[in-house]
Amino acid sequence: MALASGVRFAPRALLRPWALLRGTTLGRTEPAAGGGGDGARRFGSQRVLVEPDAASGVAVMKLRNPSNALSLELLTELVISLEKLENDKTFRGIILTSDCPRVFCAGLDLTEICGRNPAHCAEYWKAMQELWLRMYLSSLVLVAAINGACPAGGCIIALSCDCRVLADNPKYRIGLNETLLGIIAPFWLKDTYVNTIGHRASEQALQLGSLFPPAEALQVGLVDQVVPEDQVQSTALSEMARWLAVPDHARQLTKNMMRKATADRLLRQRDADTQNFVSFVCRDSIQKSLQAYLEKLRQRKG
Numbered sequence: 001m002a003l004a005s006g007v008r009f010a011p012r013a014l015l016r017p018w019a020l021l022r023g024t025t026l027g028r029t030e031p032a033a034g035g036g037g038d039g040a041r042r043f044g045s046q047r048v049l050v051e052p053d054a055a056s057g058v059a060v061m062k063l064r065n066p067s068n069a070l071s072l073e074l075l076t077e078l079v080i081s082l083e084k085l086e087n088d089k090t091f092r093g094i095i096l097t098s099d100c101p102r103v104f105c106a107g108l109d110l111t112e113i114c115g116r117n118p119a120h121c122a123e124y125w126k127a128m129q130e131l132w133l134r135m136y137l138s139s140l141v142l143v144a145a146i147n148g149a150c151p152a153g154g155c156i157i158a159l160s161c162d163c164r165v166l167a168d169n170p171k172y173r174i175g176l177n178e179t180l181l182g183i184i185a186p187f188w189l190k191d192t193y194v195n196t197i198g199h200r201a202s203e204q205a206l207q208l209g210s211l212f213p214p215a216e217a218l219q220v221g222l223v224d225q226v227v228p229e230d231q232v233q234s235t236a237l238s239e240m241a242r243w244l245a246v247p248d249h250a251r252q253l254t255k256n257m258m259r260k261a262t263a264d265r266l267l268r269q270r271d272a273d274t275q276n277f278v279s280f281v282c283r284d285s286i287q288k289s290l291q292a293y294l295e296k297l298r299q300r301k302g
């Protein structure tokens with residue numbers, strides 16, 4: 001499997017991705033609902049459903065994990081689906097959206113870093129880096145159709161797309177709220193934020209752990225459009241058409257020119273970033289606060 005980073009990254013899950021997917025449908029195709037014609041074959045895995053439309057060259061990728069928390073399995077399946085579409089010259093764009101009601105993506109799956117050993121935390125963080133690198137540098141047009149809450153790691157997934165359409169629901173807040181959980185966004189999340197909303201707005205939002213409701217997210221430039229919930233998909237398709245109207249080679253080279261320095265910064269320090277992450281999250285104090293936070297989330301549900 002070609003990796004965004006070259007040779008250094010080899011987490012067990014990605015060296016043996018199919019092992020994680022035993023019993024799932026990844027790689028199998030089936031007719032899309034209401035489809036059946038050319039390009040209407042969907043494929044997917046347990047946690048990622050892909051509905052490709054060969055005629056338009058656009059695939060809709062739907063996340064369907066509980067709360068779409070970014071578990072190691074979800075990260076792995078996302079990378080595999082992305083790679084599959086990148087390698088198929090039929091496709092020029094992906095609309096990324098959620099199949100879970102009210103949640104686009106709940107961010108890092110905290111159960112992957114709470115009560116786990118350092119080796120697992122390292123494997124998990126490398127998978128997170130890998131997904132970000134692949135999405136951020138993807139040659140395809142990525143449009144996020146954000147149809148639910150989008151905190152922290154969820155916001156990063158959205159920020160690594162080229163364009164964001166958010167449903168107009170005050171509960172669907174978006175932002176990097178790490179500080180409120182007592183954790184610190186690593187430099188590459190910070191860089192992605194700065195690249196999108198500018199330095200001053202990022203400085204404020206990161207320190208305060210702001211989660212922006214739709215109107216404010218639009219105002220600060222975190223999303224490109226806010227539309228009624230039932231128009232998120234159609235607006236994402238219109239945005240996609242606008243981006244696909246540009247010749248691929250010119251758009252791709254321009255994207256690379258804009259993003260490469262940010263990605264290279266992580267590539268240069270990937271191991272150190274992993275070590276920082278692991279030593280930070282494995283601290284007793286951080287483990288205790290992660291545990292308390294997870295407990296609060298579970299109780300809130302009941």
Ligand SMILES: CCCCC/C=C\C/C=C\C=C\CC(=O)SCCNC(=O)CCNC(=O)[C@H](O)C(C)(C)COP(=O)(O)OP(=O)(O)OC[C@H]1O[C@@H](n2cnc3c(N)ncnc32)[C@H](O)[C@@H]1OP(=O)(O)O
Binds near residue numbers: 178
């Ligand atoms: C100095 C060096 C520094 C180095 C770097 C160090 C650290 C950087 C690292 C970290 C970066 C972190 C980024 C993150 O992404 S942290 C995760 C942040 N996410 C959140 O805070 C979201 C929490 N979830 C929610 O607010 C709600 O669940 C949500 C609004 C998303 C949905 O609400 P809803 O009411 O629909 O669903 P719930 O009933 O609350 O949840 C259902 C179910 O899901 C569980 N769950 C939710 N989110 C998570 C999660 N992020 N991880 C794990 N599990 C999650 C929740 O507990 C429920 O579970 P269950 O009861 O059904 O078992």
